[in-house]
Amino acid sequence: MTKLPPFQHLIDAHGDEVMAVLRGAVGREGAEDCFQETFLAALRAYPRLGDARNLRGWVITIAHRKAIDHHRARGRRPLPIADVAAIAGAEEAGFEQGRDDGLWAAVGALPPKQRAAVTLRYASDLPHAEIAAALGCSPEAARRSLHEGIKRLRKELA
């Protein structure tokens, strides 16, 4: 077991990225509240965290759960995503540049699981196992949601 560093280190090392991810996922206005909830939830659970090896993945996963909660609480609406950092990874998916607004509007219109899988994979660069952990499903199911999501986006944006 790796020793847990002081919690402040997590904020210093990953706070900016968490904020960027949240701005991408819920927009600038919701991001501040989600940021608070993310780090409070992390702080609550921190002493019981057995493994200090992937703190970045852990806290970003929490951020995505909070973003999903945020959307659930507000009902399904298109995502106001416009953050450069968050969409940088999207090119990998075969999306063209210069179509970001349309892309994220389309991502926002996906069913919640597919939407979450797509943003976790391409905005936060999380591996399938961690996406599965974030969504509370099996890696297989996470892979399927991601696949379905991308298929649908390709069709929407074609």
Place this chain on the structure above:
Amino acid sequence: MKASTLERLRESAAAEGLLDVAYTSTDSPFGPLLLAQTKRGLVRVGLPNQDAEELLGDLSARVSPRVLEAPAAFDEARRELDLYFERKLERFRLPLDWRLSDGFQLAVQRRIARIPYGRTRTYTEMARSAGNERAVRAAGTACGRNPLPLVVPCHRVLRVGGGLGGYGGGLEMKRGLLELEGVLAAQSS
């Protein structure tokens, strides 16, 4: 991240009882001091020559990993330390959390806390007052492991015959503190 974002997080954490260890850095005539406190009181003082990261790592392991920087929590500690360095305060009134010490070391350190301003004791006297006259070396170790230097004034403990002995912050600082308190004549340099 904006300062207000972090301030809000600290406040919520404190309100929910999640701020197990708060810390800050504060200036002193000898260099920056690290101050750490729990809900019970001041738990650790780091001297300028001590590695702050190492101290915080130690607090994370021994007290709680819920360690957050929280400068506003230290207004009173900062005020008392400033007054002390200006020779306007002889006794600290800050609540102390002794959880980092136990046994004979704790007994010695609690007695160090009662040595009056501007006075000194020897390691032998500290060993005796803690109940074991022969444990002079252990008393020296207890001084060296004092988690709350300055506030628990281990700089007032000297060798028999007046030798300075040791100090976690370096002998220059120990001499400086004894000069500040008027125990040693200020050296012209």
